[in-house]
Amino acid sequence: MTDANFAKQLACSGLIVESGPFKFLIRSAIPAIAQNLACLYAGQSEFASKDVPSVFFDFVVSIDLPNGIRSLFHKQAQFYLDDRVIFNPFPLHHATAMLEWGMNWCISTQIHTYLIIHAAVIERDGFAAVLPAPPGSGKSTLCAALVQEGWRLLSDELTLIDLSNGYAVPMPRPIGLKNQSIQILANRYPQAVFGALSSDTLKGSVCHLKPPIESIAMQKVVCPIAWIVFPQYLADAETDLCDKPKGESFMALADNAFNYSHLGTVAFDILKQVVDRAACHGFTYSQLDEAIAVFNRLEARDAI
Incomplete structure (x- = not known):
């Protein structure tokens, strides 16, 4: 056409x-x-x-x-x-x-048929990693890099959690990148497909990256959540993955949920189930190569 x-x-x-x-x-x-x-x-x-x-x-x-x-x-x-x-x-x-x-x-x-959290979510070997983080944390950059390295994209912005079993529900759409991240990803992955650039928005320069065809083909395949990782990009920081207390992780996820209050006890129960099952971590990084290596070493042995 x-x-x-x-x-x-x-x-x-x-x-x-x-x-x-x-x-x-x-x-x-x-x-x-x-x-x-x-x-x-x-x-x-x-x-x-x-x-x-x-x-x-x-x-x-x-x-x-x-x-x-x-x-x-x-x-x-x-x-x-x-x-x-x-x-x-x-x-x-x-x-x-x-x-x-x-x-x-x-x-x-x-939408209130799912618990919706402001977080990226990706999958490997049948298990999902949820990446909640505020703007400027490097969440989308890290998500985009991991997806280009073979992780499946479920979403870069909205994590949908099934209210019946706590599984992550895919919703793959283009990944939003901002400012320096656009050129970093374009240089690193020349085969990636980028959309139009919107400059001078409230978020700066914005561009969207097309998901891999494999992520689209599997957009009906749900999966359990094995990891909750709170990423933070810090210039010149050493790469560090540390355990994060379950209580703090629960509260941070609840604070980042769009409809937690609307769903009430249903949201509390399913989020508690998700956090109890998952390994919870804080994560700082400055080098994408090191960050990718850390994520590729994650093990889902404790996930249900």
Whole structure:
């Protein structure tokens, strides 16, 4: 399909993107959005047909030019959920980043069938590692590097925990990278596929990295959580993996959960189960090679 045909289809019928348990219908007439979706979601999407009204979507979203006279003088875009305005208009050149952020917002604020934690989550040999960390901690950089080194991506931003068994539920989508991390990963992994760059956002320069096809192919395969690792990048720091008390780990995860209060005792019970099963660690690093080696030595002998 040509770029022009892709853009026309996206603006009219829309693109269906399936990510783990969720199905998005995305529409946009903005060329940069079409180019970015074609780059990052190949193999994970299909165009909607005329039968769209009979298909169930978890979210129907769009990014387009805002209505009103102001849009005639300022190059802006607007994010919509079910034709409702969700955020204030934002610069047009931020549209590709805002689509990804908006999709994360939809899940983290509208979904309560899972416990949702602000954390990356990856898998190796059938067991998941959860990486909760605040912005600037190097979480996404570390996640992206590990995924390029053979770990499976479940999510770089939202850890979904099944309320019935405490397993991690995959939701693989492009990995968000910021500022210096973009060039570091591009230099280290020249075969990796990067989307459009959004500069001068509130988070600085932002770009998204396409997940490996293997992660997409296994997006329905859940797994138990064997490790909870709280990463922190510190310039010139020695690589150090240390045990973290279970109580502190529980409280930190609860603080990073979007819907812990909403779920109440259900969230407490399942999070306690997850923490009891997993090995909990603090982790500081400054060198990716050393960090990757530490993660590749993790053992899941105590996981259920």
